[in-house]
Every structure is written in structure tokens, then in C-alpha cells.
Amino acid sequence: xxxxxxxxxxxxxxxxxxxxxxxxxxxxxxxxxxxxxxxxxxxxxxxxxxxxxxxxxxxxxxxxxxxxxxxxxxxxxxxxxxxxxxxxxxxxxxxxxxxxxxxxxxxxxxxxxxxxxxxxxxxxxxxxxxxxxxxxxxxxxxxxxxxxxxxxxxxxxxxxxxxxxxxxxxxxxxxxxxxxxxxxxxxxxxxxxxxxxxxxxxxxxxxxxxxxxxxxxxxxxxxxxxxxxxxxxxxxxxxxxxxxxxxxxxxxxxxxxxxxxxxxxxxxxxxxxxxxxxxxxxxxxxxxxxxxxxxxxxxxxxxxxxxxxxxxxxxxxxxxxxxxxxxxxxxxxxxxxxxxxxxxxxxxxxxxxxxxxxxxxxxxxxxxxxxxxxxxxxxxxxxxxxxxxxxxxxxxxx
Numbered sequence: 001x002x003x004x005x006x007x008x009x010x011x012x013x014x015x016x017x018x019x020x021x022x023x024x025x026x027x028x029x030x031x032x033x034x035x036x037x038x039x040x041x042x043x044x045x046x047x048x049x050x051x052x053x054x055x056x057x058x059x060x061x062x063x064x065x066x067x068x069x070x071x072x073x074x075x076x077x078x079x080x081x082x083x084x085x086x087x088x089x090x091x092x093x094x095x096x097x098x099x100x101x102x103x104x105x106x107x108x109x110x111x112x113x114x115x116x117x118x119x120x121x122x123x124x125x126x127x128x129x130x131x132x133x134x135x136x137x138x139x140x141x142x143x144x145x146x147x148x149x150x151x152x153x154x155x156x157x158x159x160x161x162x163x164x165x166x167x168x169x170x171x172x173x174x175x176x177x178x179x180x181x182x183x184x185x186x187x188x189x190x191x192x193x194x195x196x197x198x199x200x201x202x203x204x205x206x207x208x209x210x211x212x213x214x215x216x217x218x219x220x221x222x223x224x225x226x227x228x229x230x231x232x233x234x235x236x237x238x239x240x241x242x243x244x245x246x247x248x249x250x251x252x253x254x255x256x257x258x259x260x261x262x263x264x265x266x267x268x269x270x271x272x273x274x275x276x277x278x279x280x281x282x283x284x285x286x287x288x289x290x291x292x293x294x295x296x297x298x299x300x301x302x303x304x305x306x307x308x309x310x311x312x313x314x315x316x317x318x319x320x321x322x323x324x325x326x327x328x329x330x331x332x333x334x335x336x337x338x339x340x341x342x343x344x345x346x347x348x349x350x351x352x353x354x355x356x357x358x359x360x361x362x363x364x365x366x367x368x369x370x371x372x373x374x375x376x377x378x379x380x381x382x383x384x385x386x387x388x389x390x391x392x393x394x395x396x397x398x
Contacts, residue, residue, distance in 0.1 A: 003125055007032040009056040011042035011070065012086070013063055017114055021057060021086075024118050028125070039065030043073055046081060053081050055109065055128055060087040060097055068097065075104035084124050085111035095332035110326035120329050123360045127326070142187045142194065146202050149195050153207060157183050160216050161381035162232070164390070165352060165374045168366045173391050175231030175265065177374060178216045179381045180208075205237045214253055217264065219384035221257045226388055233265040233295055241268065242277045247286035265293035265316065281311060288313040295352070299340060317344050321355020321375070328364035341370055 008030055012018035015037070022033050034053070036042045039062050045051050060067035067085065074081065083106050087094050094111045101108045109127045112120050152158060160178035167174050182190040199205045213234055220232045240246055254261055266287060288294055295316040296309065319340050327333040337353075344351035353365050356375030365373055379390060 003029040003122075004031045006030065006054040006125070006128065007052055008034065009042060009045060009053045009081075010035040011037075011039060011056060011062065011067070012059045013037050013061075014059075017059075021116060021121075024116065024121055028118060028122055038062045039067060039070035042070055046074065046079055047077070055082050055084065055125065057084045057086055060085060060093070061089065068100070071097075071101050071104060071106060075101075075106055080107075082107040082109050082128055084109050086114055086116070087111075088114045091331040095330065098330070110329045112329050113331065123329055123358070124326075126358055126360070142184075142190070144190075144194060144198065146198055146204070149198060149204075149208075152182060152184070153211065157185070158208065158211055159183060160212055160219070160384070162219070162384060162387055163374055163381040164379050164387070164394070165231075165233070165372050166378050166394075168362070168370055168373050171394075171397065173230060173394060174372060175233060175263075176387060177233040177267070178212065178219075178235070180212050180235075181381075200237065200239070203239075205239050206243065209237065209240050210249075213250065217253055217257045217259055219387075220259045220263055222384065223387065224259065224263075228388060228391065229263070231263045231265050231293065233267050233293075235267045235297065238268065238280065241283050242279045243283075244279055246279075247283045247290070250287070250292075251290055261291035262293065265295050267295040267297045267318070268312070269296075269298045285313055288315070314349065316350040316352055318352045318354055319370075324353045324355045324361060324365070324375075325357060328360050337365075338368055341368055344371070345369070 008025055010018055010021045010025075010033065012021060012035070018035050018037070022035055025033055034045055034051070036045060039058075042056065042058070043065065046053055046056070058067045058070055065073075067087075071083070074083070083101060085094060085097050085101065085108065087097070091113060094113065098108055098111045110124045112124070159181060161181050162176035162178055164173050165175045165177060166172065180192055180196075182195055184190050196205075199208050216232050216234050220230075223230055250264075250266075251261070254264060268284070284294055293316060294312060294314045295318055296312060296314045297318045298320045299317050317340065319337065323333055323336050323340065327337045341351050343349075350371045352372040352374065353361075353370050354374050356362055356365065356373040356377045358377055361375070362373060362377055379394075382390060
């Protein structure tokens with residue numbers, strides 16, 4: 001969507017800062033800009049049915065109704081406006097405000113410390129998506145039963161989709177991550193939130209996971225046959241990894257399909273690394289000893305200590321998207337991201353940033369020295385047969 005087609009609201013009590021924001025937006029091509037000196041006036045405009053505001057710049061420290069209260073009202077009244085937070089205060093406060101706003105369900109494009117720059121504003125505006133394009137996973141998730149899932153397993157309706165993982169320095173595709181999908185005959189393609197919680201609550205993850213694991217290994221074999229020696233990352237539940245003999249079983253699958261162990265990367269969430277179950281550590285240690293890659297997913301979200309993390313013989317650290325998106329415009333996020341990358345360098349582990357959605361994200365991660373990236377900026381998850389053609393097209397860019 002072009003910036004000229006968007007409607008902006010600038011809520012800022014300082015007249016100079018407000019005017020400066022308006023001028024910069026206009027110079028970038030914005031045609032429709034409203035400006036107000038406080039939160040109450042902003043709320044009035046947003047409550048008017050005839051005023052369609054797409055993006056609102058909200059200063060945190062305003063007289064009367066401040067930015068925090070304004071955000072709370074927007075959430076309570078379920079406004080679909082996207083928000084950019086601004087402040088002259090320190091970055092930690094901005095980070096807290098951003099976290100609070102997201103917890104309220106507000107679509108936060110990012111935050112910046114004053115003064116703004118045209119580059120910062122354009123990068124934030126580029127992140128805007130129309131409300132009808134924003135995915136509400138819960139609202140679109142149909143109700144299914146365990147019996148439905150069992151029948152779907154019998155009918156072979158589950159299959160993986162693959163999202164490429166690219167070397168930031170060279171642009172080369174190093175591997176893919178597999179995401180389980182249910183090809184439902186009535187509801188179409190269903191994401192894991194529709195069926196994984198049901199499988200876990202019924203203690204039936206094991207059968208499902210082996211279906212996905214074998215299909216991933218089969219896909220890797222087919223890519224090898226076409227001259228593409230790439231890896232495939234497979235997400236595993238903690239319940240599978242505490243099963244005695246798991247390492248032996250997956251080794252047999254790999255041997256059966258003639259795939260090299262190092263081409264299979266097994267992903268566990270950071271939360272799972274807190275486990276003190278001996279079989280969990282034994283399985284991962286055995287897998288690593290045999291040459292499998294071990295990836296810690298959602299790093300930064302599980303609150304594990306470094307001591308707990310180091311219990312896992314991991315080869316790769318995947319940095320959660322919440323620390324990637326907008327980090328180039330958020331100093332607090334930049335510090336968290338830089339620290340995570342520094343840990344990888346010091347431990348000689350591979351760093352992977354997920355949720356890369358813009359050129360700004362790509363360039364920023366490359367500047368910081370991140371190893372790999374994946375996200376919608378590169379490609380959406382695709383069927384296995386589409387990977388080869390996509391890689392051929394991608395190769396033309398580098």
C-alpha cells in the first residue's frame with residue numbers, strides 16, 4: 001500500500017516535535033495527516049466513524065490522557081489502528097510500552113526515541129498491513145476433535161511445508177524449516193494451533209510426529225537426488241525427546257532413506273531446555289554424537305538460564321521474531337538481538353533470525369553479523385516439490 005493512500009494521526013504535545021513529524025511524513029508522500037496535542041483529542045478522532053486512521057503516532061508523555069492510557073482505551077474499544085510509539089525518555093520505557101501494547105492486542109509497528117528521522121518513519125510505515133490482512137489465528141481456527149485427527153492421520157492429510165533458511169553473508173540457501181500442516185478436506189490448510197494442543201492433551205503426539213519426520217526425511221532425499229544438498233529442520237515436542245530410544249529410531253529413519261545425519265536438524269524450544277529428565281539430555285547427546293544438528297528455537301522467550309541452555313548440545317540458536325522485527329528502529333531490541341548474536345559467536349554456534357519480513361530487517365541483521373535468516377521477506381512456507389524451482393529463482397538474485 002502506498003503511503004499516499006494511508007491516513008495518519010500524530011498525537012504529540014510538543015508543538016515543534018508534532019510539526020516536524022507532520023512535515024517529514026508529508027515529504028515522504030503522505031497526503032492525509034491529522035495532528036492533535038494530547039491523548040484525549042486523539043481518542044475523539046479515532047472514535048469518529050468518518051475518520052479512518054490507519055497509523056497513529058502516539059507520544060507516551062502527554063498531558064491529561066497520556067500515551068499509556070490512550071493505548072488502553074484503544075484496546076478496550078477494539079480499534080484496528082496500527083500504532084507507532086514515541087518518547088523522549090529512555091529506551092527501556094519504550095520497550096516496556098511496546099510490550100504492554102502488544103499484550104493488549106494492539107498492532108504495534110514499532111517505537112523510536114525522539115527525534116525521528118525520515119528513514120525511521122519510512123521503515124515503520126513499510127511494516128503496515130491492512131487490518132483485514134492481519135491474521136487472527138484463534139478466530140480462523142475451526143473446532144476439531146481427537147477422532148477427527150485420528151481419521152486425518154489414517155487418510156494421510158498431514159504434511160510439511162518448508163520455509164527456506166538463507167545465509168545472510170552470501171545469500172545461499174542452507175536449508176529449510178518444516179512446518180506441519182493439515183490439508184483438511186473441508187477447512188483447507190490448517191496450522192498447528194488447530195491440532196497440536198489436542199494431540200498434546202491426549203498424549204498422542206508421538207504417532208503424528210513420526211508421520212511428519214518421515215515425510216521431511218523423504219523430501220530431503222528427493223532434493224539430494226536433484227543435486228540440492230540442503231538441510232531440513234524438524235520441530236519436536238519435549239514429550240518425544242523424553243522417550244527412551246528416540247535417537248535410535250530417528251537414526252534408523254535416516255539410514256533407511258539414505259540421508260546424511262548432518263542434513264537433519266532437530267528443533268526444540270528454549271522452554272524445553274529447562275527439562276531435567278535424563279532421557280531428554282541422553283537423546284539429544286546421542287543425536288549430536290551421530291552428527292544430527294540440534295537447534296534451540298524461540299530463543300529469548302523461554303526464560304532459561306545459560307546454565308540450563310548449555311545442558312543441550314545445540315549447534316544452532318534461533319532468535320525469536322519478537323526480537324528481530326523492528327530491531328533496527330528500537331534500541332532496546334537491538335541490544336537484546338546483539339547480545340544473542342554475541343553469545344552465538346563466543347560459543348561458536350550458528351545464529352538464525354526468524355520472522356525477517358523487510359529489507360530493513362535483512363540489512364540490519366547482516367550488519368550485526370547474524371549467520372542465517374528466514375521469514376516472509378525471503379519466502380513463505382511451500383510444498384516440497386516447489387523448493388527446487390524456488391531455489392533456482394532465488395539464485396538469480398545473488
